[in-house]
Every structure is written in structure tokens, then in C-alpha cells.
Amino acid sequence: MAEKIFADAINEAIAEEMRRDQNVFIMGEDIRLSVYGATANLYDEFGDNRVLDTPLSENGFFGAAIGASLVGMRPIVETVTSFMWVAMDQLISQAAKMRYMFGGQATLPVVYRASMMYGSGSAAHHSDRQYPMFMNMPGIKIAVPANPSDAKGLLKTAVRDDDPVIIFEDANLYGTRGEVIEEPLPFGKAQIVKEGSDCTIVGIAASVNLSLAAANELEKEGISAEVINPRTLVPLDKETILNSVEKTGRLIVVDPAHKVCSAASEISSIVAEEGFWFLQSPIMKVASEQVHIPYTPSLEKLVYPTIEKIISAVKKSME
Amino acid sequence: MWTIRTFEEKVMEVHEAGEFVGAAHPYIGEEAVAVGVCLALKDTDYIAGNHRSHGHPLAKGGSIKKAMAEIYGKIDGYCHGKGGSMHLADFSVGILGESGIVASSVPVATGAGLASKIGNKDFVSVVFFGDGASNQGACHESMNLASIWKLPVIFVCENNQFAITTSYQNSVAVDNVSDRAQAYNMPGILVDGQNAEAMYEATTEAVKRARNGEGPTLIEGLTYRFEEHSLGLGRVRRGEYRTEEEINKWRERDPILIHAKKLIDRGVLSQEECKEIEKISYAETEEAVEFARNSSFPEPKDLFEDMWANPIPKP
Numbered sequence: 276m277a278e279k280i281f282a283d284a285i286n287e288a289i290a291e292e293m294r295r296d297q298n299v300f301i302m303g304e305d306i307r308l309s310v311y312g313a314t315a316n317l318y319d320e321f322g323d324n325r326v327l328d329t330p331l332s333e334n335g336f337f338g339a340a341i342g343a344s345l346v347g348m349r350p351i352v353e354t355v356t357s358f359m360w361v362a363m364d365q366l367i368s369q370a371a372k373m374r375y376m377f378g379g380q381a382t383l384p385v386v387y388r389a390s391m392m393y394g395s396g397s398a399a400h401h402s403d404r405q406y407p408m409f410m411n412m413p414g415i416k417i418a419v420p421a422n423p424s425d426a427k428g429l430l431k432t433a434v435r436d437d438d439p440v441i442i443f444e445d446a447n448l449y450g451t452r453g454e455v456i457e458e459p460l461p462f463g464k465a466q467i468v469k470e471g472s473d474c475t476i477v478g479i480a481a482s483v484n485l486s487l488a489a490a491n492e493l494e495k496e497g498i499s500a501e502v503i504n505p506r507t508l509v510p511l512d513k514e515t516i517l518n519s520v521e522k523t524g525r526l527i528v529v530d531p532a533h534k535v536c537s538a539a540s541e542i543s544s545i546v547a548e549e550g551f552w553f554l555q556s557p558i559m560k561v562a563s564e565q566v567h568i569p570y571t572p573s574l575e576k577l578v579y580p581t582i583e584k585i586i587s588a589v590k591k592s593m594e
Numbered sequence: 595m596w597t598i599r600t601f602e603e604k605v606m607e608v609h610e611a612g613e614f615v616g617a618a619h620p621y622i623g624e625e626a627v628a629v630g631v632c633l634a635l636k637d638t639d640y641i642a643g644n645h646r647s648h649g650h651p652l653a654k655g656g657s658i659k660k661a662m663a664e665i666y667g668k669i670d671g672y673c674h675g676k677g678g679s680m681h682l683a684d685f686s687v688g689i690l691g692e693s694g695i696v697a698s699s700v701p702v703a704t705g706a707g708l709a710s711k712i713g714n715k716d717f718v719s720v721v722f723f724g725d726g727a728s729n730q731g732a733c734h735e736s737m738n739l740a741s742i743w744k745l746p747v748i749f750v751c752e753n754n755q756f757a758i759t760t761s762y763q764n765s766v767a768v769d770n771v772s773d774r775a776q777a778y779n780m781p782g783i784l785v786d787g788q789n790a791e792a793m794y795e796a797t798t799e800a801v802k803r804a805r806n807g808e809g810p811t812l813i814e815g816l817t818y819r820f821e822e823h824s825l826g827l828g829r830v831r832r833g834e835y836r837t838e839e840e841i842n843k844w845r846e847r848d849p850i851l852i853h854a855k856k857l858i859d860r861g862v863l864s865q866e867e868c869k870e871i872e873k874i875s876y877a878e879t880e881e882a883v884e885f886a887r888n889s890s891f892p893e894p895k896d897l898f899e900d901m902w903a904n905p906i907p908k909p
Contacts, residue, residue, distance in 0.1 A: 300712060324712040330742065335701050335735025342705020345690055346640065348713065350705075364732065368695045369702055378673030379900035380685035413901065437903030463906060510906035545909075 276454040281420075284427035284455050285313040285388070285444065289351060292434040293321055296349060299434055302327035302336055303353030303388075311390055312449055314353060337362035337387070341369050341439075344385040349434055356389045356403040356443065370439040371414030385440075386433045391480070392446040393531065393568060394579060402568035404532045406443045406479075410508050410541060416440040416462060417509040419538075421483035423453040425506055428460030435459065445480035445531070463510035467519070471501035474525035474589055477516055478504060479538050482529040482561075482580055489585035500589060508538050516542060517550045524555035525592045529580045534562035559588040595625040595790065595850045596875035598649040601658060602821075604879045605648065605665060605679075609825045613887075614666050618679040621649035623820030626849035627752045628653035630793025630815075631720060634801055635688075640706045641720045642699035643692035645680045646752075646819075650692065650722055656684035662882040668889035675892050676900060690719070696757075697723055697730030700749070704736040707745035707810070718746040718804040720797075726757025728771045737778040737812065746804035748797065749812045752787065754819040758827075759835035772814035780810050787815030788849045791856065818844035 279287070293299045301317060307328050309315040318326040329336040333354065340350035359366060366387070373381040393402035409415050416438055418429040426444065433440040468483060469490050478486035483504040490500035501519050505512055520526050526546050530539035539560040546558060561580045569575050602620045609618055621628070624646075632641065632653035643650040651661060656672070664671025665679050672684050680694040690706055693699040703721035710717050727733055728751055740747040751771045755762055768774060775782025781803070785796045793815055800811035820841065822828045857863040863871075898908065 298713070327712075327743075330735075330738060332735035332739060334732045335704065335739050338698070338701020338732065338736070339705035339708050339739060342642075342690060342702035342707075342719070343709040343712075344705070345702070346706045346709045346717075348709045364695060364698055365701055368693065368698050369691075373691060374903065375900050376673065376677045376681050377683045377685065377691055377900075378671070378676050380673065380683060381691060382903045384903075416906070509909075511909065513909075 276456060278452050279423045279455045281423045281426050281451050281453070282312045282449040284423040285430060286315055286317070288427040288430040289314065290317060290320065292431060293317070293325060298347060299349045299351065300325040300327065301351040301353065302329050302340060304329055304331060306353050311353065311355070333358050333362035334365055338365035338369060340385045341365060341373070341383055344383045345381060349384045351386045351388060351434065353388050354390070355401065356391045356405060357401050359389055359405070366415070367412055371412050374438070375414060382437050383439050384437045386430070387441045388430070388444055389441055390444050390446045394447055394575065396570060396572060396575065398570040399567040404443070404563070406441070406508060407532050407537045407541070409441060410538060411536070414439065415509065416507065418442045418462070418507045419480045419505070420444060421478065421480055421504045421506070422448070423451070424455045425460060425504070427455050428458060429506060431459040432462055436462070443480060447481045460506060462507045463512050464506065465512035465515040466504040466506055467515065468502040468504050469500070471499040471523065473499045473523055474527060474592055475501045475503060475516065475519040475523045476527045476529060476585065476589065477542055478502065478529045480531060482531055485580055485582050486529050486585055489582045489589065492582065492586055493589055498589065498593065511542070513545050513549070517546065520546055520550045521553040524553055526554070527559045527561060527585065527588045527592060529585055530560065530562040531579055532563060533565055534560060535565055537562045556592045556594070559592050561585050561588050595629050595853065596872050597658065597878065598625045598628065598652050599850060600875040600879040601652060601661070601882070602648060604883055606821070606825060608883065616678050617824045617826070618665065619646040619824045620821040621646055623844065623849070624752055624754055624787065624817045625649055626790035626853065627750065627787045627793055627815040627817055628722065630790040631750055631797045633794050634797035635718070635720065637688060638717045639720065640688045640690050640703065640717060641722065642690040642703040643722045644696065644699060644724060644727065645692070645694045646724070647692035647722065648679070648682055651682050651684045651687065651689055654689060655687045656689065658878055658882040659885040660684065662886040663889045666886040666889065667891060668886055669892045669896070670885070670889040674896065674900065697727035697732040699723070700727065700733045700736040704740050704745060704747050707740060707747035708743065710746050711743065716805065718748060718801055720748045720750055722750050722752055724757065725751060725753040725755065725762035725766060725771055726760070728774060729765060737780065737810065740810040741778040741780050744807060744809035747810040748800045748804060749810060751812065751814045753814050753816050756819060756823070756835065758823045759831070761835070770814055772812055775812035780812055782812045782814070784814050784816065787817030788847045788852055790849060790853050818847070820845055
């Protein structure tokens with residue numbers, strides 16, 4: 276397995292899928308010059324018709340991707356999470372609802388790649404991590420890659436899937452390196468990143484790395500934490516999480532989204548409903564504070580999960 | 595046109611009798627738009643509609659029986675009862691869906707046009723929307739996209755003059771919706787929406803342009819909604835937004851009578867033959883209602899069907 280950079284793994288997945296299937300094309304803002312770092316060289320290879328720079332009309336082109344997918348194309352749309360608000364009507368009224376509302380007649384193989392740029396002094400309008408809102412809405416599959424291998428494998432699966440998929444790409448990971456499996460990764464299959472026996476830590480996106488770092492610290496103190504990367508939130512591999520909690524008896528969920536009705540909330544509720552008797556202590560959520568993202572670094576760093584917060588939560592659950 | 599008219603009259607009748615739940619938005623008075631436009635299309639072309647779209651799938655060749663069964667919420671409806679009146683989509687005849695959210699189909703239809711262009715295909719895409727929708731950003735974004743990329747899209751504004759009770763004259767900043775085409779560097783054609791032949795001719799021209807790679811056209815069919823915005827709304831609404839006199843004036847411009855007169859004057863059909871078409875339409879509608887009444891409601895097991903193309907476990 277070769278070691279690759281997260282953004283390069285995305286780029287490879289797009290190029291390979293476009294070579295494999297003529298119906299795959301990509302559209303988004305400023306993608307020809309790869310302003311967000313994952314679409315370099317695509318324009319040179321695939322040209323005008325398959326690499327489309329769009330006007331700043333998210334509702335228009337998010338919807339155009341849906342229409343193209345209905346008639347046989349497989350569009351990939353690149354965007355930033357915060358711009359998705361502008362296109363919510365197309366994402367919800369059309370992408371999510373269309374297949375069901377039309378009794379299964381509509382097939383929409385459309386992929387939205389949404390970059391989450393939080394933690395970089397971008398303030399509240401450019402730091403959104405809103406995958407839990409989409410988990411609440413039936414009809415969209417949701418991937419949350421946590422490493423370069425996920426980035427490539429989940430994107431390949433998304434392009435080949437016949438349902439709408441949103442991939443929430445954690446921009447904090449774009450420059451990180453890791454070994455890449457190269458193969459499409461199945462949706463609904465979690466990765467056990469590190470095995471352990473005292474507690475289970477489920478991390479979302481870049482929180483997997485934080486959870487792993489926390490687990491490594493805890494190991495020095497004799498606490499054995501199992502770290503799980505769900506890879507996709509819809510579908511969610513609850514079996515792997517429940518099996519782990521059955522073994523460890525404790526659950527900490529780490530989620531960069533706002534704490535209320537987060538992915539952490541949903542995972543916690545599943546374990547409370549279906550794994551209550553495995554638990555030896557209350558489930559802990561380490562998620563972003565219920566406040567907007569402030570610009571200034573002195574405040575922004577207080578909002579998100581950190582290694583220290585995870586260690587502290589694990590220790591509390593071990594008391 | 596008679597098929598749509600009799601279908602809509604029947605829908606109003608059975609709604610009044612309480613035979614189905616939910617809203618329905620009669621297309622009566624606007625039939626010439628759907629029929630004129632769809633006659634100019636090939637089977638391989640696509641259309642998308644809106645909340646007032648009973649007429650569009652019927653004009654494109656969709657099944658009357660399945661349409662009625664869908665309104666009744668039955669398993670034999672186009673959407674197995676999951677869509678209802680506002681989502682009468684028959685994908686087998688090139689329909690991309692009808693949206694209950696005003697203007698929400700416009701980007702979708704634009705995307706089908708994009709697929710035609712980048713996939714080097716021959717089909718065109720048509721979207722029907724109202725004067726109210728022409729004030730939505732989605733509509734403007736789509737016209738701009740279609741124009742910069744020269745997409746084979748035909749934007750058909752069915753200007754029935756009212757967004758529920760709000761007159762287009764009070765809500766559209768230009769005199770005609772078709773004037774908006776200028777901002778997107780495409781032809782904007784104002785057509786008498788009561789004249790099916792004129793709608794057909796304008797669409798034929800727009801289709802030709804689209805297939806030649808010359809880009810989109812905005813056609814405004816100026817028409818009139820003879821009935822209330824949606825069935826039952828008249829019972830809730832306080833006060834009037836249009837006069838009986840105005841309604842009656844437009845009823846005199848009934849698109850079916852206008853077209854029938856033309857055909858008779860030209861000797862294409864006799865009065866009796868016109869009457870026969872009307873009779874056949876009524877009979878077909880009766881059959882459709884019987885079909886819908888006799889069809890079953892979906893079972894509880896059907897609740898989770900049709901969610902996914904590649905199914906996933908229930909959470």
C-alpha cells in the first residue's frame with residue numbers, strides 16, 4: 276500500500292472514476308484551477324465537457340446535477356459545507372425525496388463532496404459541520420472519511436452508488452498522509468482503528484485521529500481504548516459499535532458537529548436503546564459546544580473536541 | 595385538451611365527494627399550454643412540472659388510469675400512492691418529476707439539458723412553471739446556467755396571472771415574464787396561452803434552436819386559471835382577488851373552444867366529430883376513476899419500499 280495525501284487520494288478517485296465511466300463528470304466553483312485542492316489536473320485530462328466551473332448559483336447547479344443524474348449521468352459536485360445552505364431546497368426537496376415520492380421511478384446517482392473548513396479562523400459562515408441535519412432527513416447517504424484511504428475508497432463507492440451521497444470532507448485532513456487501500460470501501464462498514472478492552476471511542480471524520488491520539492495517551496496510563504471510525508453515518512454500522520460496547524462496557528462519542536442532535540447524539544441513543552445492558556457507566560459525548568464558531572483563535576479552539584477533552588471523558592467514564 | 599379537461603372536472607367532483615385526501619390544483623383553462631408544448635416534443639424529450647401538473651403527464655402521453663389512481667393514493671398510481679396530486683410523474687414517458695415546491699423543478703430540468711449537451715445526445719428538456727415561480731432565484735439561476743452553457747432547455751412559463759391570490763402584475767418587475775429572457779441573453783417569446791397552435795409553433799421553433807445547439811428559450815404562455823388555486827381553498831379564503839367579470843371574460847377564451855372552432859372552420863373536423871372527442875374523453879375518465887376506485891391502497895409493508903436504489907438497513 277502506498278502512502279498518500281488525503282487531497283491527492285480524492286483527486287485520484289475522481290480521475291479514476293472519470294476514466295472508468297464516461298458518464299461521470301465533475302462540477303463546482305473554481306475547480307479547474309483546484310482552488311480547494313482536490314481537483315488539480317482534471318481539466319487538462321477531461322476538458323470542457325466533464326470538468327465544469329459553475330457560476331455562484333448553488334441552488335441552480337446542485338439541482339442541475341440532480342437532473343443530469345436522472346437521465347443517466349453520474350455527477351460529482353464539489354462544494355463547501357457552508358454553501359450547501361443556499362442549495363437546501365434542491366438537496367432536500369429533490370435529491371433526498373425524489374426517489375420515494377415518485378414511487379421508486381427516479382434514480383439519482385449524484386455525489387456532493389462538501390469540504391468542512393472548520394478550525395482555521397474562518398468564522399461562523401465558513402465552518403459548518405452539518406451532517407447531523409442530513410442524517411435526520413431520509414434519502415441521502417452520508418460518508419465521513421477519516422483518512423486518505425477512506426477519502427479514496429468512499430468516494431469511489433459513492434460514484435458507483437445509485438443513490439444521492441454527500442461526502443463531508445474534513446478540510447483539516449486534506450494535507451494529512453496515510454496508507455491507501457485503493458479499493459472502493461463499502462458503505463455501512465465501520466473500521467476498528469485500534470482494538471481495546473476498557474472503553475469504546477467512536478470518532479467522526481478528523482475526530483478519529485484525535486480519538487486515536489487520546490487512546491495512545493491513555494494506553495500509557497494502562498487504559499485500553501478501542502477506537503472506531505464509522506466511515507459512513509448513513510448507513511451506520513451499529514453492529515460494530517454495539518459489539519465493541521458489549522466488550523468494553525463504555526462509550527465515548529467524539530463529534531466535531533454541534534452537540535445537540537449530533538451524530539454523537541444518534542450513536543449514543545442507539546447504544547442506549549440497544550446496548551443499555553452492556554454499559555457500566557453513562558455514555559459520554561465530546562462534541563462541539565452549542566455556540567457559533569468565533570473567528571478569534573483564542574475562542575475558536577474552545578469549541579471543538581480535543582485530545583484533552585476525550586481523555587477527560589474517558590477517565591470520567593472509568594470512575 | 596379534452597382528456598385533461600374531463601380529468602380535472604372529475605377530480606373536482608370526486609374531491610368534493612370526499613373520495614381522496616389532500617389538495618389538488620386544477621389545470622382547467624390552461625390546457626393549451628401543456629398540449630401545444632408537448633405536441634412539439636419527441637418521446638425521447640423530457641419535461642418537468644410543478645404543483646399544478648395534472649395536465650403535463652397526460653399531454654406527454656402518460657396513463658390516465660395511473661394518474662387517477664395516484665390521486666386516489668392507490669398502489670397502481672404512477673408513484674404507488676407516495677406522491678399524490680402534486681407529483682403525478684410518469685417517468686416512462688420522459689417526465690423528470692413535478693415539484694410541490696415552486697420553481698424547484700427548474701434546476702432539475704436544466705440538468706437534463708446539461709446531460710444532453712455533455713453526453714452529446716439529441717434530447718431537449720422542457721420545464722413548466724408559473725408566474726409565481728418566475729420570482730424564485732432557482733428560476734433565474736437556471737436560466738443563466740442554461741444560457742452560458744447553451745443548453746437545450748425550454749423554459750415554459752404558464753402565466754396564469756396569479757400566485758394563489760397575488761397578481762403577477764403586482765409581483766413581477768417587468769411587464770411580461772418573457773421580458774426576463776433579455777437578462778439571460780435568450781429569446782423571450784410571449785404567446786397566447788389559450789391558443790394551442792400558437793404554443794405548438796413557438797415550442798417547435800424553440801426545440802429547433804435547442805437541438806441545433808443554439809441554447810435555451812423562454813416561452814411565456816399567457817393564460818388563466820379558471821378555477822380556484824387549489825380545491826377547497828375558496829372555503830377558507832377571506833375576500834376576493836379577482837372579479838367574476840374577469841373570470842367570465844377569460845372563460846369565453848376557453849382553449850378547447852378556440853381550437854375546436856379553428857378545426858371546424860378549416861374543415862378538419864365536423865361539429866359532430868368534436869362532440870365525439872369530448873364523449874370519448876368523458877368515457878376514458880370514467881374508466882380511469884373506476885380503475886382508481888378498484889385499485890388497492892398500499893399495504894404497511896410498502897411503507898419502506900422505494901427509498902433507495904441500493905438499499906441499506908433500516909436504522
